Structures are given as structure tokens and as C-alpha cells.
Amino acid sequence: MAHPILSALWRNKTGPLLVATQVALSLAILANALYIVQVRQAVAARPSGVAHEQQIFGVEVRRMGVGTHQEELALQQRETATLRAVAGVQAAAAASQAPLTRSGNYSGLTTDRKQEVMQANTTNYVVGDSIVQAWELKLVAGRDFLPNEYIEVDLNTSREPPRVAIITQALARKLFPGVDNVVGKTMYNGSGATAREQQIVGVVERLQTPAAQIDERGEFSTISPARVTGMPGNDYTVRAEPGQRDRVMKEVEAALRAASPTPIIVRTKSLDEFRSLRYRADNAMAWMLITVSALLLLITASGIVGMASLWVTQRRKQIGVRRALGARRIDILRYFLAENFMITSAGVATGVLLGLGLNQLLVSQLELPRLPAGYLVAGAGLLWLLGLAAVYGPAWRAASISPATATRSA
Numbered sequence: 001m002a003h004p005i006l007s008a009l010w011r012n013k014t015g016p017l018l019v020a021t022q023v024a025l026s027l028a029i030l031a032n033a034l035y036i037v038q039v040r041q042a043v044a045a046r047p048s049g050v051a052h053e054q055q056i057f058g059v060e061v062r063r064m065g066v067g068t069h070q071e072e073l074a075l076q077q078r079e080t081a082t083l084r085a086v087a088g089v090q091a092a093a094a095a096s097q098a099p100l101t102r103s104g105n106y107s108g109l110t111t112d113r114k115q116e117v118m119q120a121n122t123t124n125y126v127v128g129d130s131i132v133q134a135w136e137l138k139l140v141a142g143r144d145f146l147p148n149e150y151i152e153v154d155l156n157t158s159r160e161p162p163r164v165a166i167i168t169q170a171l172a173r174k175l176f177p178g179v180d181n182v183v184g185k186t187m188y189n190g191s192g193a194t195a196r197e198q199q200i201v202g203v204v205e206r207l208q209t210p211a212a213q214i215d216e217r218g219e220f221s222t223i224s225p226a227r228v229t230g231m232p233g234n235d236y237t238v239r240a241e242p243g244q245r246d247r248v249m250k251e252v253e254a255a256l257r258a259a260s261p262t263p264i265i266v267r268t269k270s271l272d273e274f275r276s277l278r279y280r281a282d283n284a285m286a287w288m289l290i291t292v293s294a295l296l297l298l299i300t301a302s303g304i305v306g307m308a309s310l311w312v313t314q315r316r317k318q319i320g321v322r323r324a325l326g327a328r329r330i331d332i333l334r335y336f337l338a339e340n341f342m343i344t345s346a347g348v349a350t351g352v353l354l355g356l357g358l359n360q361l362l363v364s365q366l367e368l369p370r371l372p373a374g375y376l377v378a379g380a381g382l383l384w385l386l387g388l389a390a391v392y393g394p395a396w397r398a399a400s401i402s403p404a405t406a407t408r409s410a
Contacts, residue, residue: 020350026296026351028357029292032362034290036285039214039369040279049099055240057248061256062233063233063263069230083256086255093127093133097125098271099210100278101278102210105123111187128226135239150226162198165187165198165201171220182203186199297386304386336391337391341384355375355379359371
């Protein structure tokens with residue numbers, strides 16, 4: 001059957017070429033679009049390292065004017081005690097930032113004071129209480145900070161970092177490749193004579209940065225123990241009891257305002273909200289790509305139906321003659337299905353090459369991973385099925401034409 005089909009297609013090349021081109025473009029775009037969606041959704045679903053994100057929220061307290069270093073330290077202690085006294089609060093800690101907030105402090109790290117090129121850029125969580133306990137981070141090596149390791153820093157007079165730090169596994173692998181246990185190792189903030197030394201006392205499994213980059217840099221995090229003053233307010237993180245977060249957020253705001261002798265501004269935001277805002281653009285892009293893919297498939301199917309219907313109209317006399325010579329309905333149906341399968345296969349073969357080329361462009365320009373072969377195989381299968389389903393209606397109508405009617409109307 002292949003030879004007569006090819007002969008017929010060769011005599012009328014324009015229509016088949018258009019359909020094959022449409023299939024090729026659809027496959028190239030569909031495979032890459034769905035892969036981008038999968039990659040982005042996987043990134044958006046990554047664990048932050050915080051054990052129970054739905055229980056965590058941040059508290060931002062801002063006030064006019066600041067006191068002395070000791071007055072501010074005492075104020076932090078009172079505010080932390082106020083937070084912990086609210087019913088439903090399981091843990092509260094002073095923390096300079098939170099994961100996924102897109103706003104944080106970053107610095108370069110080396111493992112040798114003489115190095116001029118930074119080995120990694122890390123975000124620094126400066127905490128006044130145990131963030132390991134507050135966020136229930138998973139320690140995989142070493143320990144949490146000891147009470148005497150929390151230093152007091154007045155930003156008006158000094159910016160000297162603590163002497164110890166906890167880092168993530170991802171950062172440990174970057175700084176000390178091939179080393180199984182980095183506890184006790186030394187790292188440096190900056191380089192040269194001004195580099196500031198920190199000893200690693202613990203390693204947590206993961207803790208995303210505020211930016212939550214899509215590659216390994218999204219987990220290059222450092223935790224430093226310090227109670228910091230010299231800022232126009234304080235930031236805290238709170239873990240509420242399961243199911244109590246929204247109520248606790250409201251009561252925390254009211255409690256802080258009631259306990260403050262001066263007017264203050266209190267803002268709260270849940271970690272769920274931070275995650276939603278961080279990946280809002282990614283989710284919007286995913287839905288856009290899904291919509292474009294669905295429309296592309298619809299247009300491709302419509303093109304196949306329209307072209308097949310045109311072919312049936314043009315071949316009514318040929319169909320009638322074949323029926324008069326004894327061809328069965330199934331023979332006519334099989335002919336059109338085989339013809340469409342051959343056209344679709346040509347489009348699929350071209351689409352695979354286009355898809356690989358498009359992915360190579362995306363890899364070089366957007367640093368995306370290479371497209372797995374499974375996406376092209378699945379896309380090819382989908383377009384084959386779509387092509388057969390789209391041509392089935394016109395093919396069945398062709399098979400249903402009676403010989404007398406076809407030959408008389410031709």
C-alpha cells in the first residue's frame with residue numbers, strides 16, 4: 001500500500017508538506033514547553049529545609065528611633081518573650097531573613113585566606129536564637145550553637161561576624177569537595193588580610209536561600225549566631241501549632257503592639273505566602289506554556305481534519321471507482337489512516353530534529369538541562385494518536401460513500 005500512497009502524495013505535495021511542517025513545529029515546541037513546565041514546577045516544589053512550612057511565619061517590627069545597644073538587646077528579649085507567650089506558639093527566634101523571601105544578605109566565601117576568587121556566594125542567616133529548633137532543620141553533622149556562641153553586635157560600631165557557623169550540605173560540598181565531614185573546618189568571609197574566619201560546627205541537610213535559585217546555589221546558606229542592634233526594628237520567625245497559624249499571626253500582632261510603650265509597625269507574612277510570591281512568575285509561565293501547547297495541538301488537529309476533508313472531496317471519483325471494483329469500507333479507511341500516518345511520521349522525524357535544536361538553544365541561553373528523550377518520544381506518540389484521531393472522521397465519511405453516488409457526482 002505504501003507505493004500508491006507515496007505516488008498520490010508526490011502528485012499533490014503542498015497539502016502533505018503543510019501538515020508535516022505543522023506536526024514538526026508542534027512536536028518541537030510541545031516537547032520543550034512541557035519540559036520547561038516540568039522543570040519549573042519541580043523547582044517550585046523543592047523543600048526549603050524548614051520542616052513544616054505551613055506552620056511558619058515571619059514577623060517584622062519597625063519603630064521610630066532606636067536606643068542604646070543594651071536597650072535594644074533588652075527590647076529584643078522582651079519581644080521574643082511576648083511572641084512565645086502567645087497561645088499556640090511553639091517556637092520563636094530572632095532571624096535576619098527567611099527562605100524564599102527574595103531579600104537577603106549575601107557574601108563570598110573561601111577556604112584559604114590567600115584566595116582572591118570566591119569559591120561560593122552564600123546567604124547569611126543571622127539568628128539570635130536556635131533557628132535549627134525553630135524551623136526544625138535536619139542536622140546531618142555536628143551540633144547546634146552553644147549559648148555562649150551567640151555574640152552581641154552593634155552595627156554602629158562593628159560588623160565582626162561570629163566565630164562559628166552552621167552551613168548546608170550543598171555549601172559544604174562546594175567549599176570542600178570530596179570531604180565527608182567538614183565539621184571543624186575553617187572558612188573565610190572575603191579574601192586577603194581582611195577575610196573573617198569562621199569555624200563550621202554543624203551541617204544541616206538543606207536550607208534554601210531567600211532567592212531560591214534554580215541550581216545548587218539555591219542552597220548555599222550559612223547560619224551565624226549573633227544578636228544584632230543598630231537597625232530600625234527587629235525581625236523574627238515563629239512556628240505555630242498545626243492548624244493555628246492564621247489565628248496566631250493575628251494575636252502576635254496584637255500582643256506586640258500592646259506590649260510596646262511606643263507606636264510600632266508590625267507586619268506578618270507566612271512562609272506559604274513567601275513561596276507563592278517567589279514562584280508566581282514561574283507558575284504563570286507554566287500555565288501560559290500549557291495553554292499555548294493545548295492551542296497548538298488544537299490547531300494541528302484542525303489542520304489535519306481540514307486537509308483530510310479536502311482530500312476526500314477531491315478523491316470522491318477515485319473512491320467510488322475503488323468501491324465499484326470491490327474495495328471494502330475498511331480498505332478505504334485503512335488507506336486514509338495509512339496516508340496520514342506516513343505524513344505525520346515525516347513531521348515527527350523533522351520535529352525531533354527541530355526539538356533537539358530548540359533545546360540546544362535553550363540550554364545555551366537559559367542554562368536549562370538537556371531535553372530527555374522521553375519527552376520527544378511521548379510527544380511523537382501523542383501527535384501520531386492525534387493525527388489518527390483527527391483523520392478518522394473524514395476517512396470514515398470517505399469509506400461510507402457509495403460507488404454510484406461517488407461516480408455520478410464526480
